[in-house]
Amino acid sequence: MSNIVSLKHVAKRYTRGKQAVEVLHSLNLEITQGDFVALMGPSGSGKTTLLNLIGGLDRPSEGEVAVAGERIDQLSGAALARWRARHVGFIFQFYNLMPMLSAQANVELPLLLTKLNAGQRKQNAQTALKIVGLDDRAKHKPNELSGGQQQRVAIARALVADPTLLVCDEPTGDLDRKTADEILSLLQTLNREHGKTIVMVTHDPKAAEYAKRQLHMDKGTLVDQPSH
Amino acid sequence: MKYFPLLWATLWRKKARTIFTLLSIVIAFLLFGMLQGVNAAFQQGVNNANVNRLIVASRISLTEPLPISQKQQIEAVPGITGVASSSWFGAYYQEQKNFVFAMPVDIDDYLNVVPEIKTAPEQVEALKRTRTGIIMGIDLMKKYGWKIGDRVSLHSTIWVRKDDGSSNWPFDIVGTYIFEGDESQNTGAFFNYSYFDEARTFGNGTVGWWTVSVKDPNQSAQIAAAIDKLFVNSPDETKSQSEKEFTQSFIKQFGDINFIVKAILGAVFFTLLFLTGNTMMQSVRERIPELAVLKTLGFTDAKVTALVLAESLLLCVIAAALGLLCADLMFPMLESVMGGAVSLPPRVIAIGGGVAVVLALATGGLPALRAKRLVIVDALAGR
Numbered sequence: 001m002s003n004i005v006s007l008k009h010v011a012k013r014y015t016r017g018k019q020a021v022e023v024l025h026s027l028n029l030e031i032t033q034g035d036f037v038a039l040m041g042p043s044g045s046g047k048t049t050l051l052n053l054i055g056g057l058d059r060p061s062e063g064e065v066a067v068a069g070e071r072i073d074q075l076s077g078a079a080l081a082r083w084r085a086r087h088v089g090f091i092f093q094f095y096n097l098m099p100m101l102s103a104q105a106n107v108e109l110p111l112l113l114t115k116l117n118a119g120q121r122k123q124n125a126q127t128a129l130k131i132v133g134l135d136d137r138a139k140h141k142p143n144e145l146s147g148g149q150q151q152r153v154a155i156a157r158a159l160v161a162d163p164t165l166l167v168c169d170e171p172t173g174d175l176d177r178k179t180a181d182e183i184l185s186l187l188q189t190l191n192r193e194h195g196k197t198i199v200m201v202t203h204d205p206k207a208a209e210y211a212k213r214q215l216h217m218d219k220g221t222l223v224d225q226p227s228h
Numbered sequence: 229m230k231y232f233p234l235l236w237a238t239l240w241r242k243k244a245r246t247i248f249t250l251l252s253i254v255i256a257f258l259l260f261g262m263l264q265g266v267n268a269a270f271q272q273g274v275n276n277a278n279v280n281r282l283i284v285a286s287r288i289s290l291t292e293p294l295p296i297s298q299k300q301q302i303e304a305v306p307g308i309t310g311v312a313s314s315s316w317f318g319a320y321y322q323e324q325k326n327f328v329f330a331m332p333v334d335i336d337d338y339l340n341v342v343p344e345i346k347t348a349p350e351q352v353e354a355l356k357r358t359r360t361g362i363i364m365g366i367d368l369m370k371k372y373g374w375k376i377g378d379r380v381s382l383h384s385t386i387w388v389r390k391d392d393g394s395s396n397w398p399f400d401i402v403g404t405y406i407f408e409g410d411e412s413q414n415t416g417a418f419f420n421y422s423y424f425d426e427a428r429t430f431g432n433g434t435v436g437w438w439t440v441s442v443k444d445p446n447q448s449a450q451i452a453a454a455i456d457k458l459f460v461n462s463p464d465e466t467k468s469q470s471e472k473e474f475t476q477s478f479i480k481q482f483g484d485i486n487f488i489v490k491a492i493l494g495a496v497f498f499t500l501l502f503l504t505g506n507t508m509m510q511s512v513r514e515r516i517p518e519l520a521v522l523k524t525l526g527f528t529d530a531k532v533t534a535l536v537l538a539e540s541l542l543l544c545v546i547a548a549a550l551g552l553l554c555a556d557l558m559f560p561m562l563e564s565v566m567g568g569a570v571s572l573p574p575r576v577i578a579i580g581g582g583v584a585v586v587l588a589l590a591t592g593g594l595p596a597l598r599a600k601r602l603v604i605v606d607a608l609a610g611r
Contacts, residue, residue, distance in 0.1 A: 057524060057604045078528045085526020092608070096521045100237040110525045112230055121230075157525075 003066075004165060004197050005031035005054055010063035012049050012220075023049045025220045026063070036191040036198045038208035041217035047201040048169055050217065054199055055167040056084045068164040085113045089158030093170035095150040097142040103129065103153045104138040110161040128156035132186060148179035155186060159196075166190065168200040172207050184210040235539050242511070249507045250547045253587075256500050257551025257580055258558070263489040264576040265559060270485050272412060272573075274475045279445040281341060282452055283474035284438040287465040290478070291316070293434030294464050301458050307443050307451050312337035313421060313435035318385040319397070321372065328368065328382055330417040332424030335363070341441040344408040345418075351376075351403025359423045362399035365414035366406050376401050382417075387428045397427070440468070497587065505591040508540055512595035519599050520607030533600040540592025541585065548584030552577055 012024040023046045031037055031054075039047045052058040053065050056072045065073040068087045075083055089110075097106045107125040116124065129135045132152040142150050151171060158166055168187065172180035188210045190196045200211060208214045216223045240246055284302065286292035293315075302311045312333060319330040335355050339345055347363055355361040364374065374380060381396045388395050399419055407413035425432055442451050452468035459466045469477070479485060512519070519532055527535075556572040 052605050055524075057608075078530065081523065081526050081528040081531075083526075084524065090524050092521075096517060096524075096608075098234075098237070098518055098521070100241045101234070105233065105237070109234070109522070112234070113526050118230065 002033055003030045004033045004035075004068060005029065005199070006064075006066040007050075007053070007060075008064040008066075010053065010060045010065060012046070012053065012058070013061040022061075023220050024053075024060075027221060029215070029222060031197065031199065033197055034191070034195050036188070036210070036212040037200065038211035038214045039199065039201045039217060040203070040205070040208050040214055041223075043203075045217040046220040047217050051167050051169055051199060051201050054165070055088050055090060056080050082113075085110060085161065087164040089161070089163040089166045091151070091154050091158050091166065091168040091171045093173040095142070095147075095154045095174075097150055097153055097157075099142050102139050102141055103134060103145065103156075106142070106153055107156045107160050109157060114161065124160055125156070128160040129153070131159060131190075132156045146179075147175050148182060151175065151179075151183050152186070155183070155190075159190065164197065166196050166198045168198065170201055170203065172202070172204065177206075180204070180207065231535065231538070235535065235542055238515070238535075238539055239542060241515075245507060245511070246543070249504060250543065250550075252503055253500060253544060253547030254551040254554065256496050257548045257584070258554045259496055259551075260493055260580055260583065261552045261555025261572055261576060262558065262562070263493060264579065265555060265572045266562065267485055267489045268573045268576055269412065269562075270479050272410070274472055274479070277470070277472035277475050278342075278344070279448070279470070279472070280441050281471040282440040282442060282448060282455070282468050283471055284440055284452075284455055284466050284468045285436070285474070287456075287467045290437065293431055293436060294438065294466065296433050296435055298438065298459065298464065298466075302438060302440060302455055305451060305454050305458070307447050308440055309443050310337065310340040310441040312341045312439045313437075314338075314439055315421070315424065315434075315436035317382075317387065317424070319382040319417075320385070321380070321382055324385075328417060329415060330362070330382055330419060332421040333418050334421050335418060338418065338439070341439050344410070345405050346408055347403055347405040354402035355418075355420065358400055358402050359420060360398055360400050361402040362417050362419040363403040363405050364401055364417045366404050367411070367414040368417060369401075369404055371415070374401055376403060387424070387431075389427050390429050391427065393429075438466075439471075497583070500587065501590055504540075504544070504587065505594065508536075508591050508595045509598075511539075512536060512599055516602060516607050517610075519602055520604050523602065523604050524608070529600045532602070533596045536596040536599045537589065537592045540595070541588040544584045544588035544591070545581075548580055548587075552580045 007027055007029040010024055010027045011022060013020050013022045027050065029050075039050060041047050049058065053060055054067060056067065060073050063073070064071060070083060072080060072083060098109070101109075104122070104125050107128050108121045111121040111124060126135060126138065129138055132155050134149060134152050134156065137145060137149060142153070145153065166187070171187070172183050175183060184207055187198055187200070191198050191212070198211070200207070202208055286294055296313065299311050299313065302308065314331050314333055317330045317332060319328045320326050321328050335352055339352065351363060355363055369375070378401045379398060380401065381398050384395050384397055387397070389397060405418070440455070442448055448470055452470075455468045456466050522532055522535075523529070552572070559572050
């Protein structure tokens with residue numbers, strides 16, 4: 001299997017006030033295509049920062065970040081935005097749906113950046129909603145859906161443009177156990193049956209069990225790389 | 229176009245706020261349309277002034293009469309092709325709000341110097357034959373449903389009739405006219421100076437001002453000076469101006485309309501700039517996480533900036549269109565004030581559109597810049 005994510009000697013520093021804080025220290029990581037990785041660790045260990053670097057939301061202070069065959073640390077802001085649109089689907093803890101748009105319109109958002117016409121966008125969005133089991137809720141607005149349903153819409157939105165990689169930041173952090181298990185099973189299905197590579201940040205060991213691989217972070221470094 | 233549903237939904241995210249903002253812009257543009265329309269209507273009179281004509285009035289004031297004996301002296305000035313008298317009659321029909329711009333004239337003289345007035349020769353003859361005859365503008369006839377042969381009574385706010393001490397002057401409609409090139413003047417009326425002069429209780433043998441036509445407009449200044457020179461040191465000194473200058477100074481009697489309109493609109497739009505700007509700023513501030521999500525999904529900084537500006541543009545253009553539409557619908561109400569048929573000039577609509585775009589860019593500029601500068605990871609983390 002080829003590497004879809006490759007990080008070499010990546011460091012990330014933030015300046016908070018007058019203080020410079022190094023969040024990641026010379027980190028190396030490789031993730032192969034079709035993998036499902038759970039990133040675990042205590043708060044402040046750098047999980048979300050690492051996820052942001054993989055997803056092209058942030059840039060490293062040092063080192064190389066190559067995802068889907070592209071050195072994304074070298075891309076300009078606009079090129080990086082276009083790259084994200086093509087290659088990454090994001091799933092957040094608090095769903096981050098547009099409250100004024102229907103589920104269907106939320107799922108269609110990433111497709112506005114493609115050349116698809118209105119009919120094709122609608123059809124693709126319906127297919128994505130069907131995959132997450134919400135095709136009957138297409139017209140509903142986020143406030144008319146439960147937390148689990150909103151997260152399913154967010155997953156459909158992440159899937160709709162057929163990205164190379166799904167990055168999930170605490171996708172079940174706001175859900176009860178039963179709903180969380182449903183969402184995690186869905187992610188597992190997407191990984192196993194649709195071949196989606198998934199990188200998921202989680203605090204929850206039960207959630208991490210759904211992944212093929214667990215990586216533990218502490219103080220800005222990967223502490224171990226357990227086997228599958 | 230594919231972004232329109234997103235823009236539309238975003239615009240109505242907070243319905244009450246959008247409606248109130250929309251209403252405030254609608255009212256501002258309604259005011260803009262009405263005031264600029266009135267200003268344009270006044271300005272139209274200035275623009276339509278004939279370059280071949282001079283107006284000779286008393287040096288003291290337009291209300292100061294001039295002796296009719298001046299006519300022959302003015303006619304003798306070289307370069308002049310015609311001289312006609314006019315006087316302010318100050319008429320209204322039934323109620324004071326129904327102002328009628330009626331003037332006593334010598335019809336032959338007047339048609340000679342104002343050839344834009346088109347009327348049938350037999351109706352001119354009928355006016356000359358009928359002492360109390362009057363020729364009405366076609367729009368005035370339509371307004372009151374009058375027809376040729378009707379007898380109407382106009383009330384003068386200045387002139388009292390000798391025979392019965394009344395200010396009501398009876399007239400027999402003998403014809404109609406249209407004013408070529410300026411339909412706003414189709415609401416006037418002309419009647420015989422001889423009837424007016426014989427019947428009034430005072431001011432006999434005088435006129436309000438002279439309208440003089442000249443052969444060569446380039447000679448207007450010299451001819452005006454020559455006319456005024458004729459009456460220097462006489463009890464009836466004159467001030468001769470081009471028709472355009474005269475119209476401008478006449479309008480200024482009401483005040484500097486242009487300045488007043490611009491001052492009011494300046495204050496309105498200055499306030500609106502802060503109001504709408506603040507609303508847009510607040511709207512963007514509330515949507516920071518949503519804008520961050522758009523960027524996360526792959527919307528570039530430029531695209532997010534364009535979306536915020538487009539939202540501002542959509543709001544301002546819709547409100548401006550509604551405001552100008554309301555102004556257009558309400559414009560006929562100004563007819564009694566303006567003394568004639570008025571409509572919202574297309575130029576004012578075009579300027580309104582331009583103002584709406586400038587307003588949108590000015591109020592959307594800062595929020596758009598904020599959206600552009602938004603750092604995804606900070607915005608998502610609530611920093």
